[in-house]
Amino acid sequence: MLKKARKERLIWLDIMLTLLTLELMSYFYYGIRSVVLAGVCIAAAVFAELVSLRLMKRKFSADDLTCTSDALILALMFPAVMDFKIAFIAVVFAVVAAKNIFGGRLNMIFSPAAAGYVFVLTSWGRKLLQFTEPHVKTGVFEAPSALVNSASHTFNFTGVFKHSDFEILLGNFSGPSGAVSILLLAVAAGVLIFRRSISAGAFIGTIFGTGFLAVVTPAVQSRTDSLKYSLVTNMVLFAAVYIISDVRIAPKRDYYAFFYGLFVGVVSYILVLTGAKENAIVIVSVLFTPVALGFRNLENKIETAAMEYETGRGLISCQTEEEGALSE
Secondary structure (H helix, E strand, O other), rough: HHHHHHHHHHHHHHHHHHHHHHHHHHHHHHOOHHHHHHHHHHHHHHHHHHHHHHHOOOOOOOHHHHHHHHHHHHHHHHHOOOOHHHHHHHHHHHHHHHHHHHHOOOOOOHHHHHHHHHHHHOOOOHHHOOOOOOOOOOOOOOOOOOOEOOOHHHHHHHHHOOOOHHHHOOOOOOOOOOOOEEEHHHHHHHHHOOOOOEOHHHHHHHHHHHHHHHOOOOOOOHHHHHHHHHHOOOHHHHHHHHHEOOOOOOOOHHHHHHHHHHHHHHHHHHHHHHHHOOOHHHHHHHOOHHHHHHHHHHHHHHHHHHHHHHHHHHHHHHHHHHHHHHHH
């Protein structure tokens, strides 16, 4: 039990370090407003965790600070100029309704950050999908101006992505404050997979499913461009790393996790291609919760059957040894 708790803390630390790197890049592009937004989200998460655990008559422990990583993920999915009140409400919903009501940290059903994002999308969709251009820095209490659609929105509706490969790698295009830094996300994915802090199977399945359909049924004339832009837009890479590959949600075995990620990648690409649904992968990750749960139940049945088989073999072996001893 102690070993499991220690592993959980190390995973949380790995996730937080990569998220803070993305937050640093967000600060570079959008200024102090992005940092304050992240602070509001983290404070809201700790507050909601404390209150909800107290109402459930549970003690708050250091392990419950994992709620801060979910809050930071949500903050990085928002525009840098997101209304603080909306961000606060979204995080409280994610912690209380999407996590603790279903059993809390040890019984995760779906990603709290993804659930919080979908909640805001259905309630304040316009504010969620309006952004400032990179290097346009808004004061902490200043009303945002000159808001634009994301580069993903433009690509979904027109098939045009007016940014160089260098700008794509650095995240120099409009979108969620932390979900557009492609180079940092790629590095984070590699580090987290190497550290086994995210599900390698789920990540590979998501990227493969999206990439395969992007080549087979391209969104633009060039299959190469379709592959490239489909992976860097609509928060595909960010969601693949921090939502779908979350070890608390994804199936444990890479084989099953791969197919879980594959299904999410394929369905979300179809929604983007047919309905130009911006950031569809986050919505699909929540809707596909039964798939992840189904794979997990299958894994548990296989493990139980294997244990029963080994126990049975052990009993038979013991009986054989006893019979041999008696015969002697």
